[in-house]
Amino acid sequence: MIQLFDYWRSSASYRVRIALGLAGLHWDSVTVNLVKGEQRSAAHLSRNPQGLVPALEIDGQIFTQSLAIIEYLDETRALGLLPGTAAERARLRALAQAIAIDIHPICNLRVAKYAIEQSQGAITMQGWMQAFIGPGLEAVEAMVEDGPYCGGARVTLPDLCLLPQIYNAQRWEVDLSALPKLRKIAAQLETLPAFAAAHPDKTPH
Structure with a gap:
């Protein structure tokens, strides 16, 4: 099961949702409400000590930082997002x-x-x-x-x-x-x- 801990208006989460879609993956979206401060909860800090979104649980691991997540998906799912020399x-x-x-x-x-x-x-x-x-x-x-x-x-x-x-x-x-x-x-x-x-x-x- 793939879980994306995100917030609907987070542009970093938006990027990762696009990458997951390009990979043809299905995931569960778990809302971390930034307006309500849920990013500072103990549960979320255990996933991402920075208290930021997104966090992606995939392949038995949890990844943070949108660009790092996208490059991981690019490398493991052959998305071709960084072609050329x-x-x-x-x-x-x-x-x-x-x-x-x-x-x-x-x-x-x-x-x-x-x-x-x-x-x-x-x-x-x-x-x-x-x-x-x-x-x-x-x-x-x-x-x-x-x-x-x-x-x-x-x-x-x-x-x-x-x-x-x-x-x-x-x-x-x-x-x-x-x-x-x-x-x-x-x-x-x-x-x-x-x-x-x-x-x-x-x-x-």
């Missing part, structure tokens, strides 16, 4: 990390909430998100190829990071008009079954 794989990892490591952490709910509380009202949640998601995606726009996917002709690792971040951008009303390549790629990804099925609106919450 060493240089080409490095470029794909750079694209994925530009989203998952540079945009996502600073827009993490706990980080944003702390900044807003410390600002004593000078910063709003939407203002914080727009300040970092927009410029971050502009850099990714300059890095990607002109579709149909981030790395060219096929789905690769950065695509699994892009669509969840586009979802977040839309949620916070980030202006995407200057990102034609990313909008084109996102529209293509939305047509793929594994990506569509992983959407937060289709996830238990």
